[in-house]
Amino acid sequence: MLPELxxxxxxxxxxxxxxxxxxxxxxxxxxxxxxxxxxxxELEQRLGEPLFEKGGKATLTPFGAYCLPRFRALINQHxxxxxxxxxxxEKRAGHLDMAAVPSVASxxxxxxxxxxxxxxxxxxxxxxxxxxxxVSRMVAxxxxxxGFTSLWQQDDDLAFLPLMHDAVGVVCRDxxxxxxxxxxxxxxxxxxALIRNGTSRLLEGTEAAPLLAQSAFDISNxxxxxxxxxxxxxxxxxPRLAFPEEYARLRFIPLATPxxxxxxxxxxxxxxxxxxxxxxxxxxxxxxxxGEPAAE
Amino acid sequence: MLPELxxxxxxxxxxxxxxxxxxxxxxxxxxxxxxxxxxxxELEQRLGEPLFEKGGKATLTPFGAYCLPRFRALINQHxxxxxxxxxxxEKRAGHLDMAAVPSVASxxxxxxxxxxxxxxxxxxxxxxxxxxxxVSRMVAxxxxxxGFTSLWQQDDDLAFLPLMHDAVGVVCRDxxxxxxxxxxxxxxxxxxALIRNGTSRLLEGTEAAPLLAQSAFDISNxxxxxxxxxxxxxxxxxPRLAFPEEYARLRFIPLATPxxxxxxxxxxxxxxxxxxxxxxxxxxxxxxxxGEPAAE
DNA sequence: CGAAACGGTAAGAGCCTCTTATCATTTTAT
DNA sequence: ATAAAATGATAAGAGGCTCTTACCGTTTCG
Numbered sequence: 252m253l254p255e256l257x258x259x260x261x262x263x264x265x266x267x268x269x270x271x272x273x274x275x276x277x278x279x280x281x282x283x284x285x286x287x288x289x290x291x292x293e294l295e296q297r298l299g300e301p302l303f304e305k306g307g308k309a310t311l312t313p314f315g316a317y318c319l320p321r322f323r324a325l326i327n328q329h330x331x332x333x334x335x336x337x338x339x340x341e342k343r344a345g346h347l348d349m350a351a352v353p354s355v356a357s358x359x360x361x362x363x364x365x366x367x368x369x370x371x372x373x374x375x376x377x378x379x380x381x382x383x384x385x386v387s388r389m390v391a392x393x394x395x396x397x398g399f400t401s402l403w404q405q406d407d408d409l410a411f412l413p414l415m416h417d418a419v420g421v422v423c424r425d426x427x428x429x430x431x432x433x434x435x436x437x438x439x440x441x442x443x444a445l446i447r448n449g450t451s452r453l454l455e456g457t458e459a460a461p462l463l464a465q466s467a468f469d470i471s472n473x474x475x476x477x478x479x480x481x482x483x484x485x486x487x488x489x490p491r492l493a494f495p496e497e498y499a500r501l502r503f504i505p506l507a508t509p510x511x512x513x514x515x516x517x518x519x520x521x522x523x524x525x526x527x528x529x530x531x532x533x534x535x536x537x538x539x540x541x542g543e544p545a546a547e
Numbered sequence: 548m549l550p551e552l553x554x555x556x557x558x559x560x561x562x563x564x565x566x567x568x569x570x571x572x573x574x575x576x577x578x579x580x581x582x583x584x585x586x587x588x589e590l591e592q593r594l595g596e597p598l599f600e601k602g603g604k605a606t607l608t609p610f611g612a613y614c615l616p617r618f619r620a621l622i623n624q625h626x627x628x629x630x631x632x633x634x635x636x637e638k639r640a641g642h643l644d645m646a647a648v649p650s651v652a653s654x655x656x657x658x659x660x661x662x663x664x665x666x667x668x669x670x671x672x673x674x675x676x677x678x679x680x681x682v683s684r685m686v687a688x689x690x691x692x693x694g695f696t697s698l699w700q701q702d703d704d705l706a707f708l709p710l711m712h713d714a715v716g717v718v719c720r721d722x723x724x725x726x727x728x729x730x731x732x733x734x735x736x737x738x739x740a741l742i743r744n745g746t747s748r749l750l751e752g753t754e755a756a757p758l759l760a761q762s763a764f765d766i767s768n769x770x771x772x773x774x775x776x777x778x779x780x781x782x783x784x785x786p787r788l789a790f791p792e793e794y795a796r797l798r799f800i801p802l803a804t805p806x807x808x809x810x811x812x813x814x815x816x817x818x819x820x821x822x823x824x825x826x827x828x829x830x831x832x833x834x835x836x837x838g839e840p841a842a843e
Numbered sequence: 844c845g846a847a848a849c850g851g852t853a854a855g856a857g858c859c860t861c862t863t864a865t866c867a868t869t870t871t872a873t
Numbered sequence: 874a875t876a877a878a879a880t881g882a883t884a885a886g887a888g889g890c891t892c893t894t895a896c897c898g899t900t901t902c903g
Contacts, residue, residue, distance in 0.1 A: 256625060283862055284881075312820045317822070325625060332552065333549045337594070340595045526608075569851095578892075578893095581851080603849065845903090851896100852898105855893085868881085872875100873874100873875090
């Protein structure tokens, strides 16, 4: 019914007009003159109306003149689109959404993001933080491209790529009896006021589990937690990375027995592939955290 | 450098998405499924990024989802353009500019234009009138597509297509001594006050030429001329078509000796071809004025 | 568990587009 | 004025692109 216009012959027409002839156009198009002539003739037949006058000269017919700006508009939109898509693929444009647990967001992401945008200056990154459950829900719901979190629970739709280990330790104020120790056994914590937090569940299923039962508080907010630690209300357990180093009076003592660690890594939807920008981020993070990706 | 996107594969992508699968899309496109698969794969390779997820299902990748509306936009512009150009060619859209001498404009064009727009309801026509010199200058300058005029002077750039003959006669008031005659010899006009007008030059080169010398007035404006004729100031010569029939007191008597006529016809640029709308008008006028075109 | 539907792959036919070679006509230069 | 150069058109053939037919492996659904 309606004719299918190919981009290339339209380009030929433009070239003929602005080069002022079929030969000149062919030269600038890296084609031979018959190729140009034939393509134009084919286009004219398809439209049912000549674009160029017959008499030897490369002059537009009125119909050709009418077509010219419209051809140019279509070609421009084509080229704009083509350029835009290539930019996306080559990571020179685009955006990605991430989510990370607070410790990662505050301790790892600043440097990573800084280096990332230095490498890909035109990519836009949006980062949200929340607990591991929040992160995995954001990933599972497709609201973010990537999550940087600890493994929360198995989910067949999610792929978790472990990148680093983060050992749990005890956090207390510098005047606490345990503050000067280099390592601790969980039994030494018995009798001390223990404040639970969101990461305390890491102790579940370990020999230190009984500690959880004895704790009087459960504080999920990090600001509140540190305030209570600084106030000397009690001690808590935290993974190393979650330990707020900027508080001078707080100490981190590794828990030697049992040795408990969380695994931090990248979380993504197993089914859906990543946008080019998200691919760049994934590869960048894997590379930066010195690593071949662990077996998935 | 930048990849050349062909319209067809983009259409395939759209069809796959809204038909919900490769097979269904192939059916609706009147293609086989491998054709669709291969075209999509080719497009993906050209872009350097998959559009559909690999796992059996016809699901868009994030990149594919990004592309989809843009593909649709490009296709829409293509189809809009294609439709528009076809409409032009098929005379369902477009416009044309004409010029005609006043007699043609007022006596022939009203009916012609009426019938023309009945036949081509969506074409826009603009008509200007002026003397033969004006008309030929408009045509020669490309300011109008067609002129309807009498042959003014030969011009190699202009093509004149004769369509009708218009015999010259004498115009006088109904109480003039010659008013009841059926035909006249030029010699009978001698001694009568003759008013020249723009068409009087038709007598030049004929045996009636001496009449021109004896005329006291030269009135080019038709309104003024008729006013003077009605006032009985004198008589004039006019081609039949230029005779203002709406003036009850004026009479037209054919000039039998010499028989003088002007040739009315279509004037156009010989080099430039006509726009589709102008082609329609030319063909329409030729057809309406009952004729095979006389030899050009 | 078999049948149907899904998408992918391989081989070949046919068409489309390009190149080479040639021509007729017009323009330019001597 | 005539030779030389440049213009666009045309014909034949090579090569590439895009289809179709035929087939495979996997998943989905009675």
